[in-house]
Amino acid sequence: MRIELNGTAVETAAATLAALIEEQGYEAASVATALNGQFVPLAARDTATLHDGAKVEALSPMQGG
Amino acid sequence: MFYGSDLQNRLMLGTAQYPSPQVLREAIAASGAEVITVSLRREGTGGDAFRDILKESGCRILPNTAGCHSVQEAVTTAQMARELFGTSWIKLEVIGHADTLQPDPFALVEAARILAAEGFDVFPYTTDDLIVGEKLIEAGCRVLMPWGAPIGSGQGLRNKEALKTMRAHFPDIPLVVDAGIGAPSQAMEAMEMGFDAVLLNTAVAKALDPVGMSRAFGQAVSAGRAAHDAGIMPRRDMAVASTPIFGMAELA
Numbered sequence: 313m314r315i316e317l318n319g320t321a322v323e324t325a326a327a328t329l330a331a332l333i334e335e336q337g338y339e340a341a342s343v344a345t346a347l348n349g350q351f352v353p354l355a356a357r358d359t360a361t362l363h364d365g366a367k368v369e370a371l372s373p374m375q376g377g
Numbered sequence: 378m379f380y381g382s383d384l385q386n387r388l389m390l391g392t393a394q395y396p397s398p399q400v401l402r403e404a405i406a407a408s409g410a411e412v413i414t415v416s417l418r419r420e421g422t423g424g425d426a427f428r429d430i431l432k433e434s435g436c437r438i439l440p441n442t443a444g445c446h447s448v449q450e451a452v453t454t455a456q457m458a459r460e461l462f463g464t465s466w467i468k469l470e471v472i473g474h475a476d477t478l479q480p481d482p483f484a485l486v487e488a489a490r491i492l493a494a495e496g497f498d499v500f501p502y503t504t505d506d507l508i509v510g511e512k513l514i515e516a517g518c519r520v521l522m523p524w525g526a527p528i529g530s531g532q533g534l535r536n537k538e539a540l541k542t543m544r545a546h547f548p549d550i551p552l553v554v555d556a557g558i559g560a561p562s563q564a565m566e567a568m569e570m571g572f573d574a575v576l577l578n579t580a581v582a583k584a585l586d587p588v589g590m591s592r593a594f595g596q597a598v599s600a601g602r603a604a605h606d607a608g609i610m611p612r613r614d615m616a617v618a619s620t621p622i623f624g625m626a627e628l629a
Contacts, residue, residue: 318419342428344417344457349449351456371457372424373431375401376416376441377391377528377578 315366330357333370343370378573379412379520379551380466380498382437386411387568388598389439389553390591391578398426400587405434408591409599414439414468414576417458439500441468442488446481451488455497467492468522468555468576470502478528478556482509486516493517502555505539507546514550521550522576525567526557529579533563537570544571561590561597568601569609 314323317336326332329352333340345352346369352360362368378384390410395401405413413436431438440458445451448471455467471488473481480502486509489499493516501513505523513521523543526532534540535557544552554567555576564575575598584590 338420342424342461343420344461346453346457349453351453351460353460369457370420371417371461372420373428373461374416374418374424375391375393375395375427376414376443377393 313362313364315362315364315368317368318370324362327361328358329360329362329368332362332368333357336370338370343372345370379500384411384574386595386599387574387602388564388595389414389555389574389576390581390594391576392427392430393578394582395587396582398430401582402430402433403588404581404591405430405436407588408581408595410436410591410595412437412439412574414441414578415462416441416443417454417461437466438462438464439466439468440464442470444472445470446472446475446484448484448488448491451484452491455488455492456495459497465496466498466500468500468502480504480524482506482512485509486512489513489518490516500553505536505543507543510543510547510550514547519550520553521547522553522555524556525554525563528556530557531559531580532557533559534566537566540567540572541570561593564594565597565601565604568598569604571605574598 324332326335347360348367386409388408388410389412390408391414440462442451442454445454451471471481471484473479485501489501492499499518500520500522501518502522503509510521526535551573553574553576554572558564558577559580567575581587581591
């Protein structure tokens with residue numbers, strides 16, 4: 313299935329958001345995730361199923377003003 | 378004070394645009410700031426190093442929703458920030474215009490209402506408009522952060538009379554001048570006017586010597602606050618001699 317992760321098209325075998333984060337090599341607790349613009353808490357990633365064309369954001373702490 | 382937290386040091390410092398992570402680390406320490414602002418972005422390089430700086434600083438983290446232009450974006454970003462930083466504090470920015478970076482007051486109030494209902498401690502980046510301030514308080518905000526001037530402009534307090542009015546209008550709400558401060562004298566002036574804190578970033582990060590400048594800002598904010606607490610003398614239209622006339626010699 314083809315999804316969009318942080319604005320880049322990604323071919324993935326992951327069925328859930330939790331699986332995708334693991335597949336992509338992120339440390340689960342060091343990113344916050346959103347699926348199609350909606351926040352998905354860490355504990356809910358297991359049950360957040362991906363679909364073709366899903367837009368996923370995995371964000372980290374960054375410098376800000 | 379600020380959602381139940383009192384702060385000895387009233388400078389809130391942004392963490393962006395420093396020449397190096399080491400300079401950022403030293404600038405935070407030199408300023409004495411107890412609150413630093415951060416953001417959320419797609420993972421780039423240096424993420425781990427930044428996390429270490431945050432931890433080492435011992436500062437309270439105030440995540441922002443910088444760059445968000447809609448209620449939905451800002452709310453989702455705030456929710457993500459709460460999980461990632463483990464804090465209910467959020468500097469709520471909903472930008473209305475890309476050039477001026479002026480807040481969109483309508484979207485701001487709407488986002489603030491949603492977040493306050495979800496238990497966030499909202500620090501809204503707003504204008505000096507009193508009615509918008511009232512609506513934000515009605516929405517659940519217990520702090521207001523009016524701009525001094527457009528973000529990154531270094532123009533200082535562009536509308537002093539309006540800021541004074543705002544201070545008088547909200548005597549019991551902590552007010553933070555956020556954005557537009559360029560020089561320590563401007564930060565000090567805001568504190569002398571009775572503002573509770575000053576939030577800035579570019580003025581320090583883009584100084585020739587950011588560490589020296591952050592120290593200067595720390596001192597200015599502290600001096601301004603002390604001056605306000607000590608009670609500044611009223612302005613007079615005429616001269617009033619400070620040295621007594623009594624006992625003066627006749628020499629003419």
